[in-house]
Amino acid sequence: MQPSALPRPDVAPRPARWQQLWRESIRDPQALLQHLQLDPAALGVSDQALQQFALRVPEGFVARMRRGDPSDPLLRQVLPVNEEMRQVAGFSFDAVGDGLARKATGVIQKYRGRALLVATGSCAINCRYCFRRHFDYGSENAAKGAWQEAVAAIAADPDIDEVILSGGDPLSLATHKLVELTDALRRIPHVRRLRIHTRLPIVLPERVDGELLTWLRSLPWPLAIVVHANHANEFDANVDAAVAALRGTGAQLLNQAVLLRGVNDSVQALQDLSERSFAAGVLPYYLHQLDRVEGVAHFEVDDEQARALVAGLTARLSGYLVPKLVRELPGDPSKRAL
Numbered sequence: 001m002q003p004s005a006l007p008r009p010d011v012a013p014r015p016a017r018w019q020q021l022w023r024e025s026i027r028d029p030q031a032l033l034q035h036l037q038l039d040p041a042a043l044g045v046s047d048q049a050l051q052q053f054a055l056r057v058p059e060g061f062v063a064r065m066r067r068g069d070p071s072d073p074l075l076r077q078v079l080p081v082n083e084e085m086r087q088v089a090g091f092s093f094d095a096v097g098d099g100l101a102r103k104a105t106g107v108i109q110k111y112r113g114r115a116l117l118v119a120t121g122s123c124a125i126n127c128r129y130c131f132r133r134h135f136d137y138g139s140e141n142a143a144k145g146a147w148q149e150a151v152a153a154i155a156a157d158p159d160i161d162e163v164i165l166s167g168g169d170p171l172s173l174a175t176h177k178l179v180e181l182t183d184a185l186r187r188i189p190h191v192r193r194l195r196i197h198t199r200l201p202i203v204l205p206e207r208v209d210g211e212l213l214t215w216l217r218s219l220p221w222p223l224a225i226v227v228h229a230n231h232a233n234e235f236d237a238n239v240d241a242a243v244a245a246l247r248g249t250g251a252q253l254l255n256q257a258v259l260l261r262g263v264n265d266s267v268q269a270l271q272d273l274s275e276r277s278f279a280a281g282v283l284p285y286y287l288h289q290l291d292r293v294e295g296v297a298h299f300e301v302d303d304e305q306a307r308a309l310v311a312g313l314t315a316r317l318s319g320y321l322v323p324k325l326v327r328e329l330p331g332d333p334s335k336r337a338l
Contacts, residue, residue, distance in 0.1 A: 018206040022124050022172075025058045029080060032057065036075065037068045049080035052295065053133045056126045061203045064233055073231045073263040077127050083298035084128065093134040095293040097330025104153035106142025111334055114162045115154050117142040119170040119181070124204040129258055129299045131291035132168075143177065151184045154191065162193040171200040175211045182219060194221045197256075199228040202235075205242035216249040223251040226285060230257045230264050232276035243280045254285035257323065259306055260299045267312035274313070274321040284323040289338060291328060303327075303338055 015023070026032045029045045032055070057078045066072045101110040106118040119142055126133075142150035154160050163185060170178065185191055200207040216223065225246055229235065247253055255277045257264065264270055274284045287310065290300045301309075310325045326335040 016209060016211070018200075018204055018209060019174075021058060021060065021206055022204060025056050025124070026062060027055050029055055032062065032075075032079070035062060035067075036065055036072070038070055038075075043070055043079065044082040046080050046082045046085060049082070049084040049128075049295070052084070053080065053128070053130075054126055055080055056123070058124055058204045060205070060238065061125060061234075064236055071262065073269070074233055076262050077129070077230065077260070078125065080128065081298075084295040086297065087294075088297035091292045091294045091297050093294055095131055095291040096328045098132070100330060102140070103157075105144055105149045106140050107150045107153045109160070110332075113159055114164060115157070115160045116164040116166050117150055117170075117181075118167055119143060119165050119178075120168040120173050122172040123167065123169045124172055124200050124207070127199075129260060129290060129293075129296045131293045133293060133295060143173070143181075147181050147184055151181075151188070154185070155188045158190045161190055162195060163191055164195045164197065166197045169198050169200055170196055171198045171207050171212070175215050179215055182215075186220060192221060193224070194219060195224045195226060197226045197228070201225075201227050201242045201246060202229045202239055205238040208242035208245050213245055213249055216246070216251060223249070224254060225251045226254045226256055227282060228257070229255055229273065229277060229282075230260060231269065232272035235276050235280055240280050243282055247281050253282045255282045255323075256286040256288060257284075258288045258290060258299075259301050259309070259325075260290070261301050262299070265301050265305070265309065267309055267316065270309060270313050271316055274317060274323065278321055284321055286335070287323040287325050289325070289327040307338060 026035075029050060030040055033040050033043065033045070055078065061074065065074045097110070098108055101108045103109045103115065108116040108118065118140055121141060154163060182194070227243070243253060257273060259265060264273060270287070277284060289303065289306055290296060292300070306325055310322065314322050325338045327338055328335055
């Protein structure tokens with residue numbers, strides 16, 4: 001008799017490569033800055049900010065940072081600094097009104113026809129400007145109870161024809177959990193489109209593996225995958241390969257960026273981002289004005305400057321390469337064009 005090829009039940013399955021790389025992410029600012037040959041004191045690294053919102057950054061993303069450059073635009077997005085602890089009027093814990101738009105556990109509905117699922121609180125990277133850095137993921141997580149409450153809320157509303165997977169980052173979930181969710185959504189006849197908002201193909205491109213691609217190809221709906229890159233330097237050959245694989249599933253790929261002081265607040269930086277993302281097969285979509293969540297005021301670019309930057313970008317690029325400048329405000333029926 002041939003020995004069984006099945007794993008022994010008492011042996012845990014080995015994590016996928018992307019999961020192992022995620023577990024090896026850098027979480028210590030000192031280690032990060034030592035790797036980049038930078039002085040923590042000179043950069044104003046804050047233990048208080050670190051305790052409030054942890055550092056997490058994959059080593060592959062760190063490899064795209066410039067050594068010895070304290071103004072590196074990728075480093076600025078992840079490094080906890082003293083400026084985060086400054087209290088600024090007009091900045092709050094829930095800047096975009098997620099709490100007011102709660103429809104069920106982990107389900108947010110702000111706009112007609114669309115429901116957003118907070119699929120998980122996990123991300124492969126903690127961006128310092130994150131608008132959900134204070135969000136209560138422990139209680140507001142659509143994956144609770146095998147998705148039952150979230151799916152029931154969508155099934156009960158025939159006006160919802162698009163489901164948006166968000167978080168956290170939905171692709172930080174194991175693929176079998178995503179299959180579990182979409183198998184449940186398949187049984188809802190009025191769901192006609194699926195959208196996935198994710199940063200993982202950019203910061204941890206190894207996540208785009210065979211199992212994930214098989215799942216994406218199996219989906220019965222038109223699919224949009226909205227990735228999130230803020231600077232051209234976030235793209236490299238590994239990201240290009242991941243994006244190409246995602247496009248091969250038939251998904252429409254879009255990029256949304258956040259306008260961030262010290263990261264992409266110049267016409268040249270925005271032009272480079274649009275051209276580099278399009279070269280990779282990702283169409284520029286939104287350029288978000290900063291969501292005014294507490295701790296991120298040092299990243300803010302005022303509306304007048306933002307409009308001037310987009311005007312400069314429009315003068316240089318074809319229209320399809322110019323993202324729409326928008327702001328999200330609680331109670332609005334859609335993103336507000338600026």
